[in-house]
Amino acid sequence: MTNLIAMPLVLPILMAVLLIFLRNYRYVQRVLVVVTLLVMIGMSIVLLQHVHADGILRLDFGGWQPPFGILFVADPFAVLLVLIATIVTLFCMVYAFSSFSARYERMFAYPLMLLMLAGVNGSFLTGDIFNLFVCFEVMLLASYALIALGGRTEQLRESLKYVITNIIASWLFLVAIAFLYSTIGTLNMAHIAQRVQEVGPDPLITTIALFFLIVFALKGGLLLFFWLPGSYSVPPVPIAAMFGALLTKVGMYAIIRTFTLMFTTQPEITHQLITIMAIITLIAGSLGALAYRDIRQIAAFNVIIGVGFVLLALGANNEAAYAGAIYYMMHDMVGKAMLFLICGTMIYLTKQERYDDMSGLIRHYPLFGWMFLVVMVSLTGMPPFSGFVGKVMMGEGLVASGSYVSLAIGFGASVIILYSLLRVMLHAIFGETMIADENKVKLPKPMLLSIVALGAVSLYLGTSAEMVLPYVTDAARVLADPSIYIEAILGK
Numbered sequence: 001m002t003n004l005i006a007m008p009l010v011l012p013i014l015m016a017v018l019l020i021f022l023r024n025y026r027y028v029q030r031v032l033v034v035v036t037l038l039v040m041i042g043m044s045i046v047l048l049q050h051v052h053a054d055g056i057l058r059l060d061f062g063g064w065q066p067p068f069g070i071l072f073v074a075d076p077f078a079v080l081l082v083l084i085a086t087i088v089t090l091f092c093m094v095y096a097f098s099s100f101s102a103r104y105e106r107m108f109a110y111p112l113m114l115l116m117l118a119g120v121n122g123s124f125l126t127g128d129i130f131n132l133f134v135c136f137e138v139m140l141l142a143s144y145a146l147i148a149l150g151g152r153t154e155q156l157r158e159s160l161k162y163v164i165t166n167i168i169a170s171w172l173f174l175v176a177i178a179f180l181y182s183t184i185g186t187l188n189m190a191h192i193a194q195r196v197q198e199v200g201p202d203p204l205i206t207t208i209a210l211f212f213l214i215v216f217a218l219k220g221g222l223l224l225f226f227w228l229p230g231s232y233s234v235p236p237v238p239i240a241a242m243f244g245a246l247l248t249k250v251g252m253y254a255i256i257r258t259f260t261l262m263f264t265t266q267p268e269i270t271h272q273l274i275t276i277m278a279i280i281t282l283i284a285g286s287l288g289a290l291a292y293r294d295i296r297q298i299a300a301f302n303v304i305i306g307v308g309f310v311l312l313a314l315g316a317n318n319e320a321a322y323a324g325a326i327y328y329m330m331h332d333m334v335g336k337a338m339l340f341l342i343c344g345t346m347i348y349l350t351k352q353e354r355y356d357d358m359s360g361l362i363r364h365y366p367l368f369g370w371m372f373l374v375v376m377v378s379l380t381g382m383p384p385f386s387g388f389v390g391k392v393m394m395g396e397g398l399v400a401s402g403s404y405v406s407l408a409i410g411f412g413a414s415v416i417i418l419y420s421l422l423r424v425m426l427h428a429i430f431g432e433t434m435i436a437d438e439n440k441v442k443l444p445k446p447m448l449l450s451i452v453a454l455g456a457v458s459l460y461l462g463t464s465a466e467m468v469l470p471y472v473t474d475a476a477r478v479l480a481d482p483s484i485y486i487e488a489i490l491g492k
Helices: 002-020 026-054 076-099 109-125 129-148 153-184 189-199 203-220 237-261 270-291 295-311 319-350 366-380 386-400 404-429 445-463 465-480 482-490
Strands: 057-060 071-074
Touching: 002 026, 002 057, 002 071, 002 109, 026 057, 026 071, 026 076, 026 109, 026 465, 071 076, 071 109, 071 482, 076 109, 076 237, 076 319, 076 445, 076 465, 109 129, 109 237, 129 153, 129 189, 129 237, 153 189, 153 203, 189 237, 189 482, 203 237, 203 270, 237 270, 237 295, 237 319, 237 465, 237 482, 270 295, 270 404, 295 319, 295 404, 319 366, 319 386, 319 445, 319 465, 366 386, 366 404, 366 445, 386 404, 386 445, 445 465, 465 482
Parallel strands: none
Antiparallel strands: 057 071
């Protein structure tokens, strides 16, 4: 069973290598991609069940016992995110079958998307801080190629900004790891946590923690998101959807993991600073969502709002808030992918990018029009969709910690999300149609199927919370009590 832990990283890499040799066989590539992702989803569900029943599992590569070797750790938080990331990637791929031209499919788009997923999953599962860097780089190298794929002028402009920002962040990441290793003498995250607790509050360790915070904030879009709106709006639609759903979540995961496990000795400095950054991110993201009429920019700023909301949990620093953050991250991965796919489809149907240049789409595409309502309600946090559960649980955690300012700003941002998307719906979805019957563009079924499927996943997460909550509660317990993680890795 422990070998299963490595499959979310190994399987997409192996399939990506195989697809390189099948670049001219479009339909073979599509079948292999779908089969691979379905197998990965099944394995993730089996792994999640085992973690729930048996506790945290680990895989020691080469037989080296912690803290001396490289290891992967399957805890509930990591496995839940692996499962949702794979589901989202599956439907982005299905959408791509109708969205990508034959030229795109021969430009290694599918292998690169699988490699990016491999890096995302590896980042979630690794128990070693240096290999977190390695998995980040696998993910980022694939994203560098994907953001520039096609070679349009705006892609090259935004990809340059994206690549330079992430190269600087990666260099800072290496410097932070070097400082940490020279101070603590280990790279195993559980062992780092143990040694930091033994040292206690220490200015040098706190300084190193702030160094890591800068790195992960750059990669996750926490306050330092200047690169994000442009970078997420220029790739092809399914790639942009994967970016919006997955890339920032890796940075958010790294912040939550390191500051609940490793850097916990001076929360009055580290966690308070994260809360301030999250609040500013919420406000800035809300202003951006209101300022633009380009639907791609509106979607990108909604990603930023999600980053700020999730990381409010670190200021509360209790199990209820962490449970809400985990549930909301799962919801946000699904919801943001759905939003990007819908916005891309609107551009495909109308050849326009501003919502005030569109009107009456629901008259020609009724099911698609109602799916926009679904994503709006879900992202706003209304029942019965997944955002409602996460926000209620987050609210309970913030109230329990007395974080009323965070609560007000976090829930106020929901009103901004509603307003920003409601403007789009009233202008573009409803109203008199601008498309004559003879100019109507056919909506490919795989596009619509992907959007409907993501809506169904969001509905499932909202209506079947009693089935999902035991796994979320397990994950939140590990975050709230880092000794559980440390004992699972180093206890035997």
